Every structure is written in structure tokens, then in C-alpha cells.
Amino acid sequence: MSAKPPKPRPTRPRIRDSRRVSRYVDSRIQGGLIASILIFELLLIVIGMFLIQHDLHQVIEDQLFRIHPSAQEEIPILLYHLMGGLGVIVLANIALVIVIEWFWSCYIEQIVAPLRGLFDAVCLLDLRNRPEPAVAHEVLDRAGDWVQTERLRCVQLLQLTEELSPDMETHEAKKIIQEIRQCLPENPID
Secondary structure (H helix, E strand, O other): OOOOOOOOOOOOOOOOOHHHOOOOOOHHHHHHHHHHHHHHHHHHHHHHHHHHHHHHHHHHHHHHOOOOOOOOOOOOHHHHHHHHHHHHHHHHHHHHHHHHHHHHHHHHHHHHHHHHHHHHHHHOOOOOOOOOOOOOOHHHHHHHHHHHHHHHHHHHHHHHHHHOOOOOOHHHHHHHHHHHHHHOOOOOOO
């Protein structure tokens, strides 16, 4: 006798699990920041080069018309002026990093504050509709969609439980209980 092949299990439709997607970059803002930084750096280099050229031109003028050379300085004149120009570039970059960090933290706070409010409301089982947040973002949209789905599920559960009554026929009660089971989440949170 040959063994029967195993009966295929019915497959459920695959639902995209958003928890497995980790995005650490906001592409809407990253492109603007990169372009801004490149433009800033180019301007900074051009301005720095003009300042260094002006300083070096002045040094050459001073050295050309000097009759007697002075005693050797601690730092050569050219290196001294180059270090001054590089110092300005470094300070400007530090200022840029501080401004970008401030801008980014303000942007993140605009997303996290409404999300925190939504989580606090869900913790209190408050699934009412909320006003639209000031910033449109995918995370806020997904959280709002989830709350809307849960609110509709709870309304449906409430309506089904109100239909149950003690004097109801058994087969009708079983049908409503089956519908209630279908409304419950598949993997309840412990």
C-alpha cells in the first residue's frame, strides 16, 4: 500500500507585517538635507579659498617689499594663514551640525508628540477619532489607521453582543458567537 500524500492545509491570505520593516531614514527630508549640506560646504570652501588667497596675497606683498628678513617665527607665515582659514571652516561645520541636530530633533518631536498622545489614549482605551497631526508622516498614518480599525472592530463587537439575549434560539446564538470570535484579534496581546 502506498502512503497517501498529506492533505494540503488551507492557506490564509498573507498580511504584510509592518513590524519587520525598519526604516531609519526619512527619504523626504534626507534629500533636502544632503543637498543643503553640499551647497553649504561648496560655499564654505569657495569663501575659505578667497579668504586664504587674500591672506596669502597680503603675505606675499609684505615679503616682497621687506628689506631685511626678520628672525624665524615659531609658525611659518603661510601655515599660520592656512590654519586660520581651516579654523573658520571647522567652526562653520560645527555650527552647521548644531543647526541640523536642532532641526532634526524638532522634526522628530513633531512626529513623536502626536504618536505619544495616541498611545496614551489607547492605553486608556480611548479609540475616538483624533484631529490630524501638524506633520504628515507614514508612522502617524499607520497608527491612525490602526486605531480606526480597532475602533470599528470594537463597535462591531458591541453591536454583536447587544444582539445576544437569554431567550434567543441556540443556533442563532451560536451564529452570533461565531461572528464575535471572528471579530476578536487572532493573537491577543498578553
